[in-house]
Amino acid sequence: MAEKLKLQEVEVWDGNMAFAQAMRQAQIDVVAAYPITPSTPTVHGYAKFLSDGYIDGEFVLVESEHAAMSGCVGAAAAGGRVATATSSQGFALMVEVLYQAAGMRLPIVLALVNRALASPLNVNGDHSDMYLGRDAGWIMIDAFNAQEAYDLMLMGFKIAEDLSVRLPVMINQDGFITSHTAQNVRPLQDEEAYEFIGEYQSVNPMLDFSHPVTYGAQTEEDWHFEFKARQHKALMDSKACIQEVFESFKTVTAREYNIVESYEMDDAQIAIVALGSTVESAVFAARKLREEGIKAGVVAPRLLRPFPYEAIKDALKDVKAIATLDRSSPGGALGMLYNEISAALYQGDNRPIINNYIYGLGGRDMTQENIMEIFRDIKKNADAGKLVTPLQQFSGLRGPKLSFF
């Protein structure tokens, strides 16, 4: 049995350490991993715990990320708790297997430290990798800081392994900004954390030889459609479990999580919708603007998949103008958040003016100034009652302004 670690009430951890500690407390049976910046320290931390006897699972040092996820799928199908960590190119190399993990309904947890995708090669944080995985059938949850990375990682196991869910879960945090910045984190003690997650419960494990199982069978037009429909339903239905896990976490820690987070939204007329560490910056900017009498607010989907359309509609039911902030190259379209937020609101009674801002690619800073400028921009739309600024703009770009539509 692995030894326990005594933790302080407040620890100073960066986001990677927060991930690694949560993975240790979950006492994962198998981790198969491959290094890539900026998620490497998660794996270093885990390896050190292992070598100091604080974990007694298996650590498979594979030769690539494709193999990391392949090993995770084999291990999870064998029947036990499984997780890995990656970023960017590594995540891209995993994509084929992400679909297979989800299709086989294996509760693997992936710590994804977000980073740009090449080319040009760039090690810094943006959300290109996260967006690349969005249709793979995984539950995707976003952490805005190190505390949340820790909390959500613990909750990730509980959600993935819930008997009503059995889907893989991805916890995202911003590369470097969150992953490498030391912050105060309030951890649970080991027993408490393990008790919260609970013992792993096997479903159709390959290691139960009294019930041989076939994983990864073939289906063509006769059955494939039904499988995919069931998988989609499982994903949509997982919202209820996620909500429950958030609530039970609150009873243990008094920390509250929602599938959509709202800040300063009670009387907001304009709102920014953002992800990751930008959420906290946007909240600061909104509070500053409120001192000038501008009623600004921030909405942040905690849950990216399944996308919380209803909760988004509810959070934005009274605003006049919205800026959706996408930290990913749009690749010939409006940004992902723009599309999702528009889709959510188009079904409601409130149809505010929605703009799309592309920002922070390759780790470019998103400053308070930038965010306030965006708020001021969309206020023009709110005041005019119509679109008077370009629909899609690049924010914080050097050189001439770049906008579309």
Place this chain on the structure above:
Amino acid sequence: MNKEIRNLKQFSTSNDRFEGAHLLCPGCAHSIIVRELLNCTDDNLVIANATGCLEVCTAVYPHTSWDASWIHIGFENAATSASGAEAMYKALKRKGKLKDPDKPVKFVAFGGDGATYDIGFQFLSGAVERGHDFTYVCLDNEVYANTGGQRSSSTPIGASTTTTPAGRISYGEKKMKKDIVSIMAANGAPYVAQVSPNKWKDMVKKYQKALSIEGPAFINAMSACTTEWKFPSNETIQVSDLATDSLVFPLYEIEEGHKLTITYRPRKIIPVRDYLGAQGRFKHLFKKENEYLIEAMQKSVDAKWELLQRREEAGV
């Protein structure tokens, strides 16, 4: 535990963990190779299968031919799924969470030559280097059969395939077959062997050895493919006989990366042209302008046989 096998009749009528109701072509050697492995042991089995003929023909929902734990992930990663499952077994055993901790479990991966020599090469190499306790069996039919007969890096020189078709100015595949067995021995697999289904006893003995050693074992199994090699479906064993007796496909094993033993010496070595002549994929070699290739192939087979014998003698 290895099953005690006295004769073919007793073996072929013993428990069958690979069911006959599958969709492989009549005469496909894959099924013989697989059935004999599954049935040569009484241990529990976890089987990983790469994409390819074997996989698409044996697990079409809602059916399965596998009376054992079985997983297919993708074309390339059978060795890695076996790695993951084996790691989970070790972890759960250490934690005392296994249901039946005393009953031995064997981990086996099957992949075609495409899955093994090409796309899955890195995954196989990684799994062998890490030393997982598993047996990898390559079903070597020297072609991507499942996708319609394209060349792989196992395709022998002179074979006509759909991506290297023989034509007015081409005699087909131009490259030498990759020597996967030597590569795997050098990669650190403590046990490596070549088998062919016509020599079933040799095959079963090698399987049992591979399963009982600790660490990774690699077996390259010649798998005659009626469809792509183009021979009548009732001649699988005869074509395999021609392969082993002409020494195009010699049977041997390598232990600890160096100790080579030839396990079958034909009483009468037959010419390579007899083997080639039995298959449609080599038909064009018998045209006048290509005949020189048959001679060249004979020379290369002779040289390889000479090398194997010298390595065996040297014992280093």
